[in-house]
Amino acid sequence: xxxxxxxxxxxxxxxxxxxxxxxxxxxxxxxxxxxxxxxxxxxxxxxxxxxxxxxxxxxxxxxxxxxxxxxxxxxxxxxxxxxxxxxxxxxxxxxxxxxxxxxxxxxxxxxxxxxxxxxxxxxxxxxxxxxxxxxxxxxxxxxxxxxxxxxxxxxxxxxxxxxxxxxxxxxxxxxxxxxxxxxxxxxxxxxxxxxxxxxxxxxxxxxxxxxxxxxxxxxxxxxxxxxxxxxxxxxxxxxxxxxxxxxxxxxxxxxxxxxxxxxxxxxxxxxxxxxxxxxxxxxxxxxxxxxxxxxxxxxxxxxxxxxxxxxxxxxxxxxxxxxxxxxxxx
Numbered sequence: 001x002x003x004x005x006x007x008x009x010x011x012x013x014x015x016x017x018x019x020x021x022x023x024x025x026x027x028x029x030x031x032x033x034x035x036x037x038x039x040x041x042x043x044x045x046x047x048x049x050x051x052x053x054x055x056x057x058x059x060x061x062x063x064x065x066x067x068x069x070x071x072x073x074x075x076x077x078x079x080x081x082x083x084x085x086x087x088x089x090x091x092x093x094x095x096x097x098x099x100x101x102x103x104x105x106x107x108x109x110x111x112x113x114x115x116x117x118x119x120x121x122x123x124x125x126x127x128x129x130x131x132x133x134x135x136x137x138x139x140x141x142x143x144x145x146x147x148x149x150x151x152x153x154x155x156x157x158x159x160x161x162x163x164x165x166x167x168x169x170x171x172x173x174x175x176x177x178x179x180x181x182x183x184x185x186x187x188x189x190x191x192x193x194x195x196x197x198x199x200x201x202x203x204x205x206x207x208x209x210x211x212x213x214x215x216x217x218x219x220x221x222x223x224x225x226x227x228x229x230x231x232x233x234x235x236x237x238x239x240x241x242x243x244x245x246x247x248x249x250x251x252x253x254x255x256x257x258x259x260x261x262x263x264x265x266x267x268x269x270x271x272x273x274x275x276x277x278x279x280x281x282x283x284x285x286x287x288x289x290x291x292x293x294x295x296x297x298x299x300x301x302x303x304x305x306x307x308x309x310x311x312x313x314x315x316x317x318x319x320x321x322x323x324x325x326x327x328x329x330x
Contacts, residue, residue: 005029005169006074008067008089010037011281012050013106014080016142018061019054021078023172029062031070033089038063054146067092076102076166078136079118082281083109086118090126099127102162104134104155108190109283110290117187131159134166135183137190139245140175141255148174154242156180156187178241184232186242189224192305193247194284195291196220197258199308199325200251202318204259205266212326217251219329220304227291227300258284265311266318289313303328 006029007018014030021028032038041047041063045055064070067089071077081089086107090098105118114121119135122128134157144151153170155177157163167177180186199220200213224247225238238244250256261282264274275285292309295302307325310316 004073004075006031006064006070006077008070008077008079009081010034010047010050011080011082012142014078015047015051015054016145017078017080017106017136017170018056019145020170020172020175022056022060024169025060027060027062029064029070029074031064031067033065033067035065038065051142051146068097071097071101074101076104078104078106078166080106083107083111083118083283084281084286086111086121087113093126095127098122099129100132101128102132102134103128104136104157104162104166105187106136107283108137108187108194110191110287112286112290115290115293117184117191119183119187130183131157132162133157133183134159134163135187135190136166136170137186137242137246139241139249141249141253143255145175150174150176152176152178152241152245154178154180154186154240156183156242158183180242182232182234182236182242185228185234185236188228188231189243190246191283191287192224192227192291193220193250194258194282195288195305195308196224196247197250197256198262198265198282198284198288198312199304199322201256201259201262201264202266202308202311203262203322205263205268206319206322208322213251215329216304217247220251221247223300223302223304227295227298227302230298230300231294258282261285262308266322271312284308285312 007014008031010032107118111121119133137154140151155163155167163179171177257280288308307321311318311321
């Protein structure tokens with residue numbers, strides 16, 4: 001198909017999405033900020049810095065190191081950069097250059113400079129109409145896409161035709177897609193599951209077992225439901241894979257960087273020390289502060305989120321916080 005798709009970002013998820021789109025697209029545009037990374041990619045036909053074992057036909061990729069040029073050349077933008085860096089990347093763009101684009105976020109985070117989920121950021125800061133905004137969410141890990149293990153994605157947009165098109169372009173032998181119109185529920189759930197995964201990792205690092213993690217996760221989906229039902233009250237099945245499934249894979253998987261981050265905190269690492277050692281962005285670090293601030297408006301009962309916030313931002317004892325949290329779960 002000749003749809004002009006642009007991947008914005010160069011990390012593992014951006015690489016996995018590029019692999020998926022190229023199953024069905026003859027050409028894609030790809031913004032990678034570093035000239036050196038682009039040169040290496042062209043020579044090696046891969047991006048081993050983030051996702052080893054995936055080889056590309058680079059003749060099908062138009063590489064850009066200038067975001068403005070990439071956006072100008074594209075109709076659909078697929079955002080796959082850490083939420084903390086989105087504002088700095090987009091500051092080079094004008095509202096006029098972005099507002100008419102169809103943009104799907106695969107970021108699963110909150111833009112910390114504005115305390116907005118990506119959809120609201122695009123709508124409020126860049127005047128992108130809500131019907132031109134979408135969300136690509138799990139349950140899905142980039143590493144398993146690279147291995148071509150059977151995976152599932154939910155593509156959400158108020159314009160379900162746009163969602164169906166993106167879903168069609170992503171669908172392949174090992175990837176199935178579902179269309180949803182719940183852009184707020186899926187995006188907030190994708191943000192919150194990262195916070196829960198940090199909590200699960202902390203518990204694992206402290207020596208809690210699978211029994212407790214099961215209780216934590218079953219309480220977590222109720223916490224997510226309470227929050228999204230207040231923020232955007234529509235009829236949704238919180239047990240669907242876009243919500244519960246995405247939570248489960250992030251809380252349990254060996255590939256979950258948020259769980260890894262939490263595990264290090266539970267083992268006694270400081271926040272900055274854990275971040276440096278990981279050399280990857282754990283979205284839950286930024287998300288928990290943003291959700292904590294947003295929830296001041298709604299006052300939803302969120303004991304797991306509060307515990308993670310207290311550990312990361314108030315420097316409170318992980319052991320004490322999880323012990324207290326254990327008394328609040330059922």
